[in-house]
Amino acid sequence: MVKIGEIAKRLGVSTDTLRYYEKQGILASSGRSESGYRLYTEQDIAQLAFVIRAKDVGFTLNEIKELLAIKVDKQSHSCEQVKQFTSEKISQVERKITEMNAILNSLKLLHKSCCGGDEPAIHCSILSALEVQNDAS
Amino acid sequence: MVKIGEIAKRLGVSTDTLRYYEKQGILASSGRSESGYRLYTEQDIAQLAFVIRAKDVGFTLNEIKELLAIKVDKQSHSCEQVKQFTSEKISQVERKITEMNAILNSLKLLHKSCCGGDEPAIHCSILSALEVQNDAS
DNA sequence: ATAAACCCTAGAGTTAACTCCAAAGTCAAA
C-alpha cells in the first residue's frame, strides 16, 4: 500500500491528476490510512498504467471508463453485451493502428527520401510523402 | 476548387472547425473567390485528411503543425534537422503502435476468454486480462 | 520539538479544441 505521491512519481503524473481521476470514477484508491491518506495497491498501479497508455493513444477518459467497466456479473453486463462491446472496441483500435501505420509510413518515406545526397529533394514534406502513398494505392 | 461546406461534408468536420484550423495555421484555403469565399484544392483535402487521421491517433494540433511544417529549403530546416525530427517522430509513433497493440491484445483476450460457456469467467475485465499479459511477459 | 515534506478538501483557474452566435453579404432555384 503506497501513498499518492509515490504512485504519482512512479507513473509520471501529478497527485492532482490522481485525485481528479478518482473524482471522475476512473481510479479510486483501495483504501485510506488512519489519517485519511489515500493508499494504493499494485493492482491500482496496474490499472493506472492502463489508463495512461490508453490516454496516450487517443482514448478519452470516458472511453477508458467504459473499458474499465467491462465486467460480467449478475448486476451489470451480460456476456453478450461484453462480447459486443469488446468487438466494437477491437475494431476501433485496429482502425487506429492502421491509421498510425499510414502516418508511420509517411514519416519513414520522408526520412528516407528527403535528403538523399545528390538526388533532388522531392519528398521533403509530409504532403509529398502522402501523395506518393496515394499514387501507390 | 471547392467551397468550405463541400470539403467539410466530405471529411466529416464542421465549417467552424476548418476556419479554426486556418486561424491556427494548420490549413489555409488555397484561395478565395471574387466574393471572398474560401476555395480548397484536392491537395488541401489530402492535407486535411492527414490532419484528421493524425488527430484521431492522439497527436495534438501543435504536433500536427510541426509535422506539416517539415520542409527542406534554405530558409527553414536543414537536412539534418529534418532527419532528426522525423527520427524522433518515427520512434514516437512506433511506441504508440506498441501501446495500441498491448491494448488490442487485452481486448482480444477479454473477448475470447470472458464468456467461455461452462468455464469460469476468470478474465472478465481489462484488469484481469492485463494481469495475464504481465504474467506472460 | 520543530521544520520540511508530505497529505487532505473545496473550489477557482487554465488550456486546447472546438462550437455557437449575430449581423451581414452571396448565390441558385422557383
Added chain:
DNA sequence: TTTGACTTTGGAGTTAACTCTAGGGTTTAT
C-alpha cells in the same frame, strides 16, 4: 425577385482534462 441555403467576420461560450490555490492536518528527519 425573393426565398432559402450558402458564405463571411469577430467574438463569446463550452467541454475535457487538468492545474493551481488556500487553509489546514500528518509524518519524518534532524
